[in-house]
Amino acid sequence: MEDNYSKHTITVLVENEFGVLARIAGMFAARGFNIDALAVAPTENSKISRVTLVTHGHERIIEQIVKQLYRLVDVLKVQDLSDEDCVRCELMLVKVSIDSSQKEKVFAILEEYGGRIVDDYQGKILTLEFVKEHEVTEEILAALKSFKILETVRTGNIAMQKGGHEEAFYSADINEINE
Amino acid sequence: MKYRGARILIEALKDEGVDLLFGYPGGAILHVYDELFKSSDIHHVLVRHEQAAVHAADGYARVSNRPGVALVTSGPGATNAVTGLATAYMDSIPMVVISGQVHSFAIGNDAFQEADVVGITRSCTKHNYLVKDVRDLQRIVKEAFFLASSGRPGPVLIDLPKDIQEHECEYLPRDQIKIRKRRLYSEADADKIQQAWELLKQARKPLLYVGGGTVLSQASLELMELARLTKIPVAMTLMGLGAFPGTDEQSLGMLGMHGTYFANMAITDCDVLFSIGARFDDRVTGKLSEFSKHSQKIHLDIDPGNIGKCVDIEIPLIGDVKQSLKALLKIVKKDENTLTQYHQQIDSWWQQIRDWQKKAPMTYEQGEKDITAQYVIDRFYRLTKGEAILTTDVGQHQMWTAQFYHFDSPHAWCTSGGLGTMGYGFPAAIGAQLAHPKKKVICISGDGSIQMNIQELATAIEWKTPVIIAILNNRFLGMVRQWQELFYDHRYSEVEMKVLPDFVKLAESYGAVGLRAQVKGDVDKVIQQALQVTDRPVVIDFVTTLEDNVYPMVPAGGAVSDIVLA
Numbered sequence: 110m111e112d113n114y115s116k117h118t119i120t121v122l123v124e125n126e127f128g129v130l131a132r133i134a135g136m137f138a139a140r141g142f143n144i145d146a147l148a149v150a151p152t153e154n155s156k157i158s159r160v161t162l163v164t165h166g167h168e169r170i171i172e173q174i175v176k177q178l179y180r181l182v183d184v185l186k187v188q189d190l191s192d193e194d195c196v197r198c199e200l201m202l203v204k205v206s207i208d209s210s211q212k213e214k215v216f217a218i219l220e221e222y223g224g225r226i227v228d229d230y231q232g233k234i235l236t237l238e239f240v241k242e243h244e245v246t247e248e249i250l251a252a253l254k255s256f257k258i259l260e261t262v263r264t265g266n267i268a269m270q271k272g273g274h275e276e277a278f279y280s281a282d283i284n285e286i287n288e
Numbered sequence: 289m290k291y292r293g294a295r296i297l298i299e300a301l302k303d304e305g306v307d308l309l310f311g312y313p314g315g316a317i318l319h320v321y322d323e324l325f326k327s328s329d330i331h332h333v334l335v336r337h338e339q340a341a342v343h344a345a346d347g348y349a350r351v352s353n354r355p356g357v358a359l360v361t362s363g364p365g366a367t368n369a370v371t372g373l374a375t376a377y378m379d380s381i382p383m384v385v386i387s388g389q390v391h392s393f394a395i396g397n398d399a400f401q402e403a404d405v406v407g408i409t410r411s412c413t414k415h416n417y418l419v420k421d422v423r424d425l426q427r428i429v430k431e432a433f434f435l436a437s438s439g440r441p442g443p444v445l446i447d448l449p450k451d452i453q454e455h456e457c458e459y460l461p462r463d464q465i466k467i468r469k470r471r472l473y474s475e476a477d478a479d480k481i482q483q484a485w486e487l488l489k490q491a492r493k494p495l496l497y498v499g500g501g502t503v504l505s506q507a508s509l510e511l512m513e514l515a516r517l518t519k520i521p522v523a524m525t526l527m528g529l530g531a532f533p534g535t536d537e538q539s540l541g542m543l544g545m546h547g548t549y550f551a552n553m554a555i556t557d558c559d560v561l562f563s564i565g566a567r568f569d570d571r572v573t574g575k576l577s578e579f580s581k582h583s584q585k586i587h588l589d590i591d592p593g594n595i596g597k598c599v600d601i602e603i604p605l606i607g608d609v610k611q612s613l614k615a616l617l618k619i620v621k622k623d624e625n626t627l628t629q630y631h632q633q634i635d636s637w638w639q640q641i642r643d644w645q646k647k648a649p650m651t652y653e654q655g656e657k658d659i660t661a662q663y664v665i666d667r668f669y670r671l672t673k674g675e676a677i678l679t680t681d682v683g684q685h686q687m688w689t690a691q692f693y694h695f696d697s698p699h700a701w702c703t704s705g706g707l708g709t710m711g712y713g714f715p716a717a718i719g720a721q722l723a724h725p726k727k728k729v730i731c732i733s734g735d736g737s738i739q740m741n742i743q744e745l746a747t748a749i750e751w752k753t754p755v756i757i758a759i760l761n762n763r764f765l766g767m768v769r770q771w772q773e774l775f776y777d778h779r780y781s782e783v784e785m786k787v788l789p790d791f792v793k794l795a796e797s798y799g800a801v802g803l804r805a806q807v808k809g810d811v812d813k814v815i816q817q818a819l820q821v822t823d824r825p826v827v828i829d830f831v832t833t834l835e836d837n838v839y840p841m842v843p844a845g846g847a848v849s850d851i852v853l854a
């Protein structure tokens with residue numbers, strides 16, 4: 110791998126229009142870009158959603174991804190957060206099957222990584238929840254390998270710039286013109 | 289006033305200045321056709337295949353610089369339109385296509401003549417809409433026209449379910465309809481424009497590389513002024529032909545795979561390359577690692593996505609070509625007193641170019657008897673004084689037309705450059721003719737391509753469009769045969785047109801004029817005869833040499849400087 114080949118977290122503000130996710134996913138597929146993880150949800154403005162996606166590639170590819178995203182009509186703003194000072198995290202749910210002798214160990218892991226039990230089935234099957242950066246959830250998964258993992262669900266990283274940057278773009282309503 | 293959706297569509301189209309559209313009816317678009325029947329302000333051209341409707345709208349748009357409009361039904365009607373959309377999308381042609389759709393409640397149920405048209409066309413439209421509420425329709429139509437023709441133009445599709453065509457709502461005056469604001473670029477960043485001029489100024493071997501964006505932005509006058517002031521040579525892409533007069537002594541003609549030797553040598557050897565509304569397409573660059581290696585590059589384009597996509601750019605100029613050139617010209621004019629010196633600075637470059645031009649001028653050989661394709665195009669050029677609108681299909685005839693019909697003005701050239709769609713030329717010619725009823729429109733086609741939309745003879749007869757269809761009949765899928773000859777050791781696999789119709793009789797059966805030229809002496813006669821016809825299409829079957837090749841040629845995948853002359 111060359112040195113400028115790296116993982117990027119890109120956040121995309123989009124208008125909540127029919128099919129917008131399909132447009133983004135379709136553009137990635139059509140141009141051969143990768144999506145490693147994808148999270149989509151409305152913002153505090155119901156007309157606008159935020160798509161956070163994790164991708165990888167050389168600088169030129171990442172630049173193209175940003176530019177090609179901007180070509181989509183429903184896309185309002187694209188930001189590559191990789192070089193920014195950001196908080197990043199993903200939500201991970203893990204279902205493990207344990208016997209009573211393993212309980213202590215599970216608690217230790219929960220303690221260490223700030224996780225919690227969200228479902229307990231007869232003390233034998235536990236659903237654990239962690240909110241950590243993707244790299245850390247990888248670690249947690251590795252630590253949990255000593256138990257029988259039944260199922261894992263992860264959202265992929267979402268991210269937000271630290272500190273008080275400019276007023277959020279979308280706090281104003283979407284501009285409309287009569288032209 | 290309350291109207292049903294179908295009527296609102298028609299009114300909204302009228303609001304956008306539409307008075308002509310191309311289409312083909314069917315079940316899911318019936319309400320709209322019913323409204324068309326009642327409206328006398330919009331003329332509908334009934335084509336014989338939906339693909340042709342979209343190509344005709346495309347030809348109309350290219351020569352008039354107004355968005356073309358096509359109307360099709362759901363399912364097969366819409367899928368037939370896809371090739372037309374993809375063609376327009378690749379060449380950034382402004383267009384609005386409206387497709388009927390099954391009832392909204394039936395969508396997703398595999399209803400009769402249902403197709404996921406928004407899904408299918410997503411990647412070959414600039415944007416598309418499924419109308420879910422009749423109250424959105426007016427906004428969507430207005431927005432569609434705005435998107436189609438602003439920024440980097442392109443086709444926009446509106447998928448209109450049948451029940452929405454029936455639903456009623458209030459129809460509002462156009463100026464009360466709000467559309468969503470979009471990022472729009474006018475002129476490029478002033479500092480960058482200044483830097484661009486600084487770079488050009490110190491060049492000893494500069495070149496202007498002009499593409500279709502210059503035509504779309506209607507920037508020919510500005511380009512001309514820049515060229516005149518600086519005396520920098522101008523080379524054009526297939527799509528850029530006509531942006532700068534082809535017969536001008538500063539023109540190096542066409543770049544790329546079948547471009548001129550001197551344009552290709554110039555782009556290889558230049559030290560500053562100024563790309564104006566072009567996109568470094570692989571047909572122009574050849575092998576990327578060898579492309580214009582010694583030049584610093586300035587790239588002016590309205591689509592940031594084009595910049596840095598294929599090659600590294602020293603100075604990106606993101607903006608409208610016309611506005612940006614205007615700003616550049618202001619700066620250039622401030623330096624007016626140093627320009628004479630600049631002309632001297634690039635004088636040895638011009639000498640080098642003149643040498644290349646002497647070494648390999650654009651010529652062809654025409655014997656006494658058998659007709660060569662180049663000769664036919666040359667004669668069309670002379671006999672129309674270069675003033676006709678030309679459309680083509682795809683293949684050798686397309687390249688020969690680009691090489692030998694020296695386009696002197698923009699918006700007179702319709703060819704499928706990006707997608708390379710056989711079947712494009714004739715319907716595009718009908719569209720162009722309807723946009724410019726007084727101009728002469730000539731479609732140069734091949735014996736293969738013309739059969740992909742020959743049915744449109746009926747449309748042309750009905751509309752009395754005197755389009756001339758010149759079939760350069762070499763009894764082969766010539767361009768494919770050329771590749772098989774050169775790169776597959778003469779293994780001619782499925783390229784011979786063993787069965788061809790009698791094109792003269794075929795034309796006559798539709799009520800068109802059919803003519804044939806078999807030897808050189810016939811050529812002028814049939815062209816002149818065709819030029820006299822004013823009320824119906826003319827098909828001319830030019831029986832040409834069989835196995836002629838298009839040269840010069842940059843071998844596929846090779847470097848531009850590997851150009852083969854013959």
Ligand SMILES: Cc1ncc(C[n+]2csc(CCOP(=O)(O)OP(=O)(O)O)c2C)c(N)n1
Nearest residue numbers: 683684685708710734735736737765766767
């Ligand atoms: C719809 C479509 N199918 C296939 C091709 C591939 N193709 C490119 S050129 C060509 C041959 C065209 O033959 P003809 O129309 O006779 O023109 P000529 O090259 O002989 O001038 C073909 C098949 C294409 N460009 N478009």
